[in-house]
Structures are given as structure tokens and as C-alpha cells.
Amino acid sequence: MAVAENTIWERFLFPVLGLLIDQEGLRHYGESVDWDKESDRFRRDDVVIPAYYSSQDFHGISGGYLNYNAAITYDPITQYVTPPNETWVRQELIDAIQVKPRRILDLGCGTASTTLMLKQAFPQAEVIGLDLSPYMLVRAAHKAESAGLGIKFIHGQAEATGLSANNFDLVTASLLFHEIPVSISQTILQESLRLLRVGGQLLVLDGNQRALRQLEFLNDIFVEPYIREYGAGSVDTEMGVAGFRAVHTKDVWWVHQLTSGIKAISGLDVTNHSNIRQYEPTAQEDLQIFPSPAFDSKA
Numbered sequence: 001m002a003v004a005e006n007t008i009w010e011r012f013l014f015p016v017l018g019l020l021i022d023q024e025g026l027r028h029y030g031e032s033v034d035w036d037k038e039s040d041r042f043r044r045d046d047v048v049i050p051a052y053y054s055s056q057d058f059h060g061i062s063g064g065y066l067n068y069n070a071a072i073t074y075d076p077i078t079q080y081v082t083p084p085n086e087t088w089v090r091q092e093l094i095d096a097i098q099v100k101p102r103r104i105l106d107l108g109c110g111t112a113s114t115t116l117m118l119k120q121a122f123p124q125a126e127v128i129g130l131d132l133s134p135y136m137l138v139r140a141a142h143k144a145e146s147a148g149l150g151i152k153f154i155h156g157q158a159e160a161t162g163l164s165a166n167n168f169d170l171v172t173a174s175l176l177f178h179e180i181p182v183s184i185s186q187t188i189l190q191e192s193l194r195l196l197r198v199g200g201q202l203l204v205l206d207g208n209q210r211a212l213r214q215l216e217f218l219n220d221i222f223v224e225p226y227i228r229e230y231g232a233g234s235v236d237t238e239m240g241v242a243g244f245r246a247v248h249t250k251d252v253w254w255v256h257q258l259t260s261g262i263k264a265i266s267g268l269d270v271t272n273h274s275n276i277r278q279y280e281p282t283a284q285e286d287l288q289i290f291p292s293p294a295f296d297s298k299a
């Protein structure tokens with residue numbers, strides 16, 4: 001795997017993670033998949049791959065998400081770079097759901113770690129994961145299949161999904177916004193508003209923008225071309241500007257943040273909307289049934 005040079009990631013973190021990761025298991029999984037054939041199942045010729053995306057390196061891995069190495073290594077790396085525990089962090093998004101969703105869309109779903117938890121929390125709901133990388137979708141589909149969860153995966157751009165308007169009760173985006181230009185996040189917020197029904201909820205889980213501003217060195221740890229731009233902005237403000245109501249951001253384990261917004265008819269008091277309810281948080285011991293979204297080499 002080609003790794004960008006002379007970064008903190010390349011010099012310190014990647015060698016350490018290399019020792020923790022089951023490299024043999026990854027190699028075995030990588031070789032067991034016909035990536036060209038399987039990614040062709042998802043690849044759509046009409047999906048435009050924007051320059052901001054194809055030029056991006058993911059956590060220092062050259063080539064970004066448009067290669068199968070990214071799909072293979074994403075989960076093993078992410079479990080170590082989502083403190084204090086990847087499942088707890090993702091569970092905060094699930095616990096913040098205030099609607100009774102019949103249709104859920106997870107934008108930039110990647111290998112579907114959050115998507116799987118959404119389907120597990122709402123088994124009756126139709127859950128769709130959308131991503132620009134057909135390779136990430138291959139890995140996502142393997143994980144869903146191995147977990148026995150029926151999830152539909154679509155190759156597409158989060159900012160221009162081509163999906164019908166007013167058709168989702170819940171739209172989510174986890175760990176997506178720090179990887180894209182702010183102008184694209186703003187377009188994704190507008191697209192999410194278009195996709196949601198009135199009373200529907202948008203949840204954006206990502207790095208804590210205040211922490212990124214306060215601790216400059218965090219921006220240098222990973223090779224993320226848009227992280228400074230992301231840290232300087234405010235998802236909370238942008239959600240309000242896009243037209244969401246009841247916008248609220250909370251810190252998640254200090255290094256992450258979760259922003260929620262509701263699509264409301266202007267002037268409607270969304271707190272009294274009949275579709276909105278308080279989700280019962282999952283007891284920590286229940287998380288054992290889904291111990292980690294991380295890579296399972298036996299999958």
C-alpha cells in the first residue's frame with residue numbers, strides 16, 4: 001500500500017498501526033475478492049467523480065478511496081483513530097435519532113459501519129448506503145451480508161444523489177464532512193433537506209470543530225486535505241443556513257461532534273411534531289451483540 005511521505009501519519013502512526021493490524025488477514029481477504037468484478041456491480045457510468053475527491057489521499061494512503069486498498073484497510077485503521085471506542089462514538093448517532101424512520105439514507109457510507117448500526121436499530125426501515133467509491137461499497141455489502149442485514153448500496157454523489165425528494169425520514173453522514181470542501185458540505189446539507197420529508201431528521205457525526213481549532217496539531221496528524229477548512233467552519237451554522245430547524249450540536253467524547261437538524265415547515269414548532277420521538281439509548285451491555293464495526297478477517 002502506497003503511503004504519503006513525511007507526515008506524522010507516515011513517520012509515526014502508520015508504523016505503529018501496522019503492528020496492531022492483522023496484515024495477513026487483510027491480505028487474505030483482499031486476495032479472496034475479485035475487486036474489478038464486484039465493484040462493477042455498483043459502478044454507475046453516470047456518476048461523476050469530482051476532482052476534489054479523486055485527488056484526495058485518505059489518511060495518507062495514496063489514491064484515496066478509488067482503490068480496493070482503501071476499502072480493505074479502512075476499518076482496521078478507523079477503529080484506532082476513533083477514540084475512545086469506535087462503536088461508542090457511532091452509537092451516539094443512533095441514540096440521537098428522534099424520528100421513527102421508515103426510510104434511512106446514509107451518505108458517504110464507506111464500509112457501512114454506521115449503516116449497519118442503523119439497520120440493526122431499525123430493522124423494519126429501508127436503509128440505503130450511498131458512496132462515491134464502488135470499492136468501499138463492495139466491502140460494505142460484504143459486511144451487511146455477513147451480519148445478515150438487508151441494506152441497499154448505491155454508487156453516487158452525496159451532493160447530487162438523483163434520489164426523489166421528500167422520501168426519507170432520516171439522513172445521516174458520519175465522518176464525511178471533514179474529508180470534503182466546505183462548499184460541498186453546504187451542497188450536501190441542501191440535498192439532505194430536499195431528500196427529507198417534513199419532520200425528518202439529519203444527523204452529522206464528525207470531528208469536533210472546536211477541538212480542531214484549539215489543538216492545531218490534530219490537523220497535522222492525518223493527511224486530510226480539507227480538515228483545516230472543516231475545522232474553521234461550523235456544521236451547526238451551515239445546517240441553519242441550509243434551512244434546518246431545531247439545530248443542535250453536542251460534543252461526543254470531546255474529539256467528535258454530532259449535529260442534528262429537523263426539516264420543518266417554516267414557523268412549525270418541530271418539538272411538537274407527531275413523527276418525532278425520543279430514541280431509547282441502547283444499554284452499554286447491549287452493544288456486545290454488535291461488538292465492533294471493525295474489520296472481521298473471517299467475513
Ligand SMILES: C[S@@+](CC[C@H](N)C(=O)[O-])C[C@H]1O[C@@H](n2cnc3c(N)ncnc32)[C@H](O)[C@@H]1O
Nearest residue numbers: 065108109110131132133136156157158174175
Ligand atoms: C471517512 S469515510 C467515512 C465512511 C463512513 N461513513 C464511516 O463513518 O466510517 C468517507 C467516505 O465518504 C465517501 N465520500 C467522500 N465524498 C463523497 C461524496 N461527495 N459523495 C459520496 N461519498 C463520498 C468516501 O468514498 C468514503 O467512503
